[in-house]
Amino acid sequence: MTWWTTDETHDPARSSWVASANGHHDFPIQNLPFGVFSAKGGAPRIGVAIGDMILDLRALAQTGTLEVAAAAVANDITLNALLALPQAEQRALRYHLSAILSDEAHRAAVEPLLHNAGDCTLHLPARIGDYTDFYVGIHHANNVGKQFRPDNPLLPNYKYVPIGYHGRASSIRPSGVPVRRPVGQRKPPEADTPLFGPTARLDYELELGVWIGNGNALGDPVAIADAAQHIAGFCLLNDWSARDFQAWEYQPLGPFLAKNFQSTISPWVITSHAMAPFRTAQPPRPEGDPAPLPYLSSEDDQAHGALSITLEAHLLTQRMRDAGEAPFRLSTGPATNMYWTVNQIVTHHASNGCNLTAGDLLGTGTISAPTREGFGSLLELTTGGKEPITLPNGETRSFVEDGDEIILQARATAPGAVSIGLGECRAQVLPAR
Structure with missing residues (x-):
């Protein structure tokens, strides 16, 4: 796929069971950006913004549902290793996140892994070498x-x-x-x-x-x-x-x-x-x-x-x-x-x-x-x-x-x-x- 090609994760008809994501100004399900957050004074960890919520990627990896490459970087406290993944593996992770956040069948397992963004502290997403x-x-x-x-x-x-x-x-x-x-x-x-x-x-x-x-x-x-x-x-x-x-x-x-x-x-x-x-x-x-x-x-x-x-x-x-x-x-x-x-x-x-x-x-x-x-x-x-x-x-x-x-x-x-x-x-x- 070329670097400007769209796919089903960009589908404007796709919605999320995370209610605040639908119509969100910044973070609808078509976005899914990565960052580093800490919840209520906890340790920094990798998260994904979805509406007004943050999905804990480490907790998601512990459920055993992530691909091996993505699971290996989910426990980090910066995005450096995730950013270094080949584009095909990054795309596969995006596919997976889009699927579980849009399919109601995953809601019961994933909803407890969400944090209200307003209650979290956001950190630098990566160790910036240069x-x-x-x-x-x-x-x-x-x-x-x-x-x-x-x-x-x-x-x-x-x-x-x-x-x-x-x-x-x-x-x-x-x-x-x-x-x-x-x-x-x-x-x-x-x-x-x-x-x-x-x-x-x-x-x-x-x-x-x-x-x-x-x-x-x-x-x-x-x-x-x-x-x-x-x-x-x-x-x-x-x-x-x-x-x-x-x-x-x-x-x-x-x-x-x-x-x-x-x-x-x-x-x-x-x-x-x-x-x-x-x-x-x-x-x-x-x-x-x-x-x-x-x-x-x-x-x-x-x-x-x-x-x-x-x-x-x-x-x-x-x-x-x-x-x-x-x-x-x-x-x-x-x-x-x-x-x-x-x-x-x-x-x-x-x-x-x-x-x-x-x-x-x-x-x-x-x-x-x-x-x-x-x-x-x-x-x-x-x-x-x-x-x-x-x-x-x-x-x-x-x-x-x-x-x-x-x-x-x-x-x-x-x-x-x-x-x-x-x-x-x-x-x-x-x-x-």
Whole structure:
């Protein structure tokens, strides 16, 4: 089967005996993402999201109903071994889970293995060995580039090579964990020398995360035709940025302390198989742009390598929270605003023989639309802080303030398919120490 092929697990007529799954915004039975949870203070274990519930995979394996390969990884406390399973075995596990959660005959045996998600703690889904952040959102690159290089916003290499950098894996946290305002060096334009203190320009970045599954050996590149076999799934990613630190430190080696203090991800791995109905054609490049070099070129990838996902960013201030007000939507736009596909960034990452391993995380970089309603960061929305946003309650924001909570959401949609969500990616900002 090809990596964009759908099957009976995607059938829009399929429903679940788990009542909350039917019509669920994020986790209908057509999704079935994996994560790591603990129930009421218990030990972390692997679970599957179904509606408002979490199915305990370890407990299910103990019933003896899982395939051997899946049962062997169900006792782990991270998803690394599960992500590393061959795609055929991952697909078989999805088939099995879909069958038992849709067939009433399994209800009596499986229902006791469900936990209310609201009573559980969600953890990082995997041990993240390495984290790489790319820069494939071309509209974000243009918007930011215009602020610094109005006549030439994109550097000459942008349309030839998927730009990226290695980030800090140890500071990635799951949704709900607060982020502490970082302290560091910044040099305001009016200052002769740099200052050391809390960032005054804290920002969010709306990104997709790409989870690596089966890796490649050191020295062995990944062909573009094979890249999808190395992608286990997706999540949301907020790659927090201290813009003032970044402006001072990024030359000549790129992002450092401005980015590595924390990144936030949604805790569920939305599998590549779940995303099959939402594969779509990569938007054509503008006339005059160079074609990808042969190692990054694939007709199949161009026909099916983009993702039909709508992304949203929301802001909830402390004042709004105290008043019981709903979060304010900052932006919304499609994930197809990526110049390079996820298969291309995986292929390029391994093109020099770099070994990717199960549980590695790749970020797409900020995904923005060409117009303001789809900008994926405050740096763009406020034009570098020069045009503050006015919120419905009268508050204004140029950058993220203490007490603010940034909430990212995403929903995959396609004609004839049941929509699925990626779960929330949210974190509140705490004052600097």
